[in-house]
Amino acid sequence: MINLLSAGFSRLFRNMAFRIGTGIMMFLPVMAVLLNNADKTNPREPLDGVYNAGVCVVWLIIASFVSIFVGQDYNEKTMHNRLIAGHSRVSIYLADLIVTLTGAVIMQAAAIIAGSAVAIPLFGMYTEPVSTVIVTQLLIVCGMAVYTALVLFICTVVTTKSYAQGISMVVVLAMFIAGNSVYDNVQKLREKAAQENIPVTQLIPENSVKDTMYYALPTSQADVILRGGLPEKAGKMIAFDLASAALLTAAGMLVFRRKDIK
Amino acid sequence: MEFVLRTNDLVKKYRGFTALNGLTMNIPKGSIYGFVGRNGAGKTTLIRLITGLQLPTSGSFEIYGVKNTDKAINDSRKRMGAVVETPAVYQDLTAKENLKMQYRVLGLPDFKGIDELLELVGLSDTGRKKVKNFSLGMKQRLGIAVALCGSPDFIVLDEPVNGLDPQGIIDIRELILKLNHEKNITILISSHILEELSKLATHYGFIDGGKMIREMSAEELEKACCKSVRMTVTDTGVLSRVLDEMGVDYKxxxxxxADVFAKLNFTQTALKLSEQGCDVITMEEKDESLESFYISLVGGGEK
Incomplete structure (x- = not known):
């Protein structure tokens, strides 16, 4: 496993999709800071959470990066070298998951560093509590784990790189649309409950499909994160993310163990 | 005899199609095993099974005496290298970077030996050139170099000369002979180019329809094939007299x-003919006999 990770990380830092993805993730918070800076009507308060600006497109970046990174191994048949070298299929799958997830985490870390490097000198130090930052980042990493596990699963089922990339894009786009519409819908119902002075649970029963999707979909979680502050029921969201990632990984490994590699 | 690979009644079925239909083969240690069969005969399928890329539907195989169902098969696979169909190399890396990557996959402690490997396959002067800019022959040689990482003692090469130009074919042939003779590496080569295989193989396995038709050594094959020499002379009447005296079959x-079915001492034959006023214009050893033998084994025509 360590050998596979060593080879995987060495490849990660040379991978063009990873470099471009990191670049985009760094560009978005910097852009958000500069736009705030250009807007003279804005009060010059610390831009809490601006470094999370990339979260709105991270699903797209991960879908693209993971499918290219893993797809390359099938396309160029370098998967053969790992199997012939005597590594177990479970080790290969887990190594791919760890390497690509680390890649995604590095992208988010790069976004934090780039955003902060521009935001702090211009707007001052962030004011949000460290606990909020930690919980938010943990939630982001868990959401990334879901995307990574999902795309890795797709790449295992569909081994042609271009198809895997296309299908991954379509699936995460569908998740994005579903997450956004659930988030918007829940917000409207919450506003309505506030206006009518009735408990929210009367309009959105706990553990209903809508309620579950709101907390379970990483895309609706991203909307919650971008709203700022400490995400409500962050523990529930993290639990959903971990369960989804574990389920997708188990399913992927099951497929990969019996898969005929060409 | 010690065997590197033994398969027993291997079957591989894809949806509605049987690629291997009870294949049994034995590869002796130190041999160059020519695995011969037409396209779709099951050569690549067998290679995919023994390299762990695919799982057999039924049957079994042993690599260095370790059964495929045994957990230790992964350790046995560490003693083998393979190039299956096309070279498995990263196109956006250099030759050296590709070998370093494979060293990491194998968990080798350092990168010692990479320069020697590049030298061995004739790629030591490629520098920073990326693999995507290599010729097909260079890629093939790099694929073999990757397969040689970790000093395996069994190499599997699937159609290694496919698509190569004549010089590329010669380079690969010389490399294979060098690996076998100097490093004592057992080599399994699948091919449908019989002429090329006949220059290398010490053992043969003929496969058709997913079944082993016949296994034999090169000596056995030579005996089975009636090698012929095509002679062009000024007088075939004199030639037939001389050949009759020598007790040799001819047509x-x-x-x-005329075609002569024996190993001839060219100088003596030419002298005898010359003494009787017949000049030898050309003498050419014919290799079609191997093809004829193969056709007689598997039957002609498309299947």
Whole structure:
């Protein structure tokens, strides 16, 4: 496993999709800071959470990066070298998951560093509590784990790189649309409950499909994160993310163990 | 005899199609095993099974005496290298970077030996050139270098000369012979180019329809094939007299050409003919006999 990770990380830092993805993730918070800076009507308060600006497109970046990174191994048949070298299929799958997830985490870390490097000198130090930052980042990493596990699963089922990339894009786009519409819908119902002075649970029963999707979909979680502050029921969201990632990984490994590699 | 690979009644079925239909083969240690069969005969399928890329539907195989169902098969696979169909190399890396990557996959402690490997396959001067800019022959040689990482003692090469130019074919042939003779590496080569295999193989396995038709050594094959020499002379009448005296089988084709079915001492034959006023214009050893033998084994025509 360590050998596979060593080879995987060495490849990660040379991978063009990873470099471009990191670049985009760094560009978005910097852009958000500069736009705030250009807007003279804005009060010059610390831009809490601006470094999370990339979260709105991270699903797209991960879908693209993971499918290219893993797809390359099938396309160029370098998967053969790992199997012939005597590594177990479970080790290969887990190594791919760890390497690509680390890649995604590095992208988010790069976004934090780039955003902060521009935001702090211009707007001052962030004011949000460290606990909020930690919980938010943990939630982001868990959401990334879901995307990574999902795309890795797709790449295992569909081994042609271009198809895997296309299908991954379509699936995460569908998740994005579903997450956004659930988030918007829940917000409207919450506003309505506030206006009518009735408990929210009367309009959105706990553990209903809508309620579950709101907390379970990483895309609706991203909307919650971008709203700022400490995400409500962050523990529930993290639990959903971990369960989804574990389920997708188990399913992927099951497929990969019996898969005929060409 | 010690065997590197033994398969027993291997079957591989894809949806509605049987690629291997009870294949049994034995590869002796130190041999160059020519695995011969037409396209779709099951050569690549067998290679995919033994390299762990695919799982057999039924049957079994052993690599260095370790059964495929045994957990230790992964350790046995560490003693083998393979190039299956196309070279498995990263196109956006250099030759050296590709070998370093494979060293990491194998968990080798350092990168010692990479320069020697590049030298061995004739790629030591490629520098920073990325693999995507290599010729097909260079890629093939790099694929073999990747397979040689970790000093395996069994190499599997699937159609290694496919698509190569004549010089590329010669390079690969010389490399294979060098690996076998100097490093004592057992080599399994699948091919449908019989002429090329006949220059390398010490053992043969003929496969058709997913079944092993016959396994034999090169000596056995040579005996089974009646090698012939095509002679062009000024007088086939004199030629037939001389050959009769020598007790050799032959067939007169026309007034100046004949096929001789024996190993001839060219100088003596030419001298005897010359003494009787017959000049030898050309003498050419014919290799079609291997093809004829193969056709007789598997039957002609498309299947």
């Amino acid at each position: 007169i084709l026309d007034s100046s050409t």
